[in-house]
Amino acid sequence: LNPEQALEYMERVLVAEPRITVAGIAGPGDPFANPDKTLTTMHLLRKHFPDLILCLSSNGLGLPGHVEEVADIGVTHVTVTVNGIDPEITKKIYSFVQDNNVIYRHLQAAELLLARQMKAIEKLKSRNVIVKVNFITIPGINDHHAEQTAEAMAKMGVDIFNCMAMLPNANTAFANIKEPEKQMMTAVRSRCEKYLPQMTHCQRCRADAVGL
Numbered sequence: 001l002n003p004e005q006a007l008e009y010m011e012r013v014l015v016a017e018p019r020i021t022v023a024g025i026a027g028p029g030d031p032f033a034n035p036d037k038t039l040t041t042m043h044l045l046r047k048h049f050p051d052l053i054l055c056l057s058s059n060g061l062g063l064p065g066h067v068e069e070v071a072d073i074g075v076t077h078v079t080v081t082v083n084g085i086d087p088e089i090t091k092k093i094y095s096f097v098q099d100n101n102v103i104y105r106h107l108q109a110a111e112l113l114l115a116r117q118m119k120a121i122e123k124l125k126s127r128n129v130i131v132k133v134n135f136i137t138i139p140g141i142n143d144h145h146a147e148q149t150a151e152a153m154a155k156m157g158v159d160i161f162n163c164m165a166m167l168p169n170a171n172t173a174f175a176n177i178k179e180p181e182k183q184m185m186t187a188v189r190s191r192c193e194k195y196l197p198q199m200t201h202c203q204r205c206r207a208d209a210v211g212l
Contacts, residue, residue, distance in 0.1 A: 032062030060117035071127035150192035161196040
C-alpha cells in the first residue's frame with residue numbers, strides 16, 4: 001500500500017472495528033527498505049488518528065538514520081530482529097546484506113548488520129522508545145546463543161525479548177532443520193528470562209497485518 005491507501009484502509013478498519021488501538025508496519029520485507037513510504041504513512045496516521053499506538057518492526061539495517069524522525073512522529077514501540085550478537089554465528093543465518101546497492105556476504109555481512117542493529121537500539125533507547133527484540137531460534141545454529149544475546153540486549157536497555165521458533169520453509173537454506181520443539185523453546189526462554197521479560201504469547205501473525 002502507498003501511504004494514502006494505507007490511510008484509507010485504516011479509516012475503513014476503524015469504522016468497522018473502533019476498538020483497534022494499534023497500527024504497525026512490519027513487512028513483507030523491511031519498512032526501512034522504503035523509508036519514505038513508511039514514514040509518510042506514520043505521519044498520516046498520527047495526524048488523522050492521534051490516539052493510535054504506532055509501532056514498527058525492522059531488521060535494523062536501514063533504521064539508524066531514521067530513528068529521530070520515528071521518535072518525533074510518536075512511534076512508541078519498535079521491534080528489532082536480532083538473531084545473535086556474534087557475527088561468527090549470524091553469518092550462518094544471513095546469506096547476504098545489501099546496503100546502498102552494495103552486496104556484502106558472509107562475516108562482513110553479519111558484522112555490518114549487527115553494527116546497524118546495535119546503533120539503532122542505542123538511538124531508540126536514547127529517545128525513550130520501547131524496544132522489543134525478536135530472536136528467531138534455529139536449532140543447531142543459534143539456539144545456544146539466545147541467553148548471551150538476551151544479556152547483551154538487557155545491558156542496552158531493551159524492554160522485552162521475544163524468542164520465536166523458526167518455521168522451516170521449502171527451498172530455503174534451513175528447509176531441512178526441524179522446527180524447535182516446545183521443550184526447547186521453554187528452556188531457551190527460561191534462560192533468557194534471567195535478563196529480560198519474555199514475550200510468550202506471540203503467535204506467527206501475518207507480517208503484513210495492518211491494524212490487527
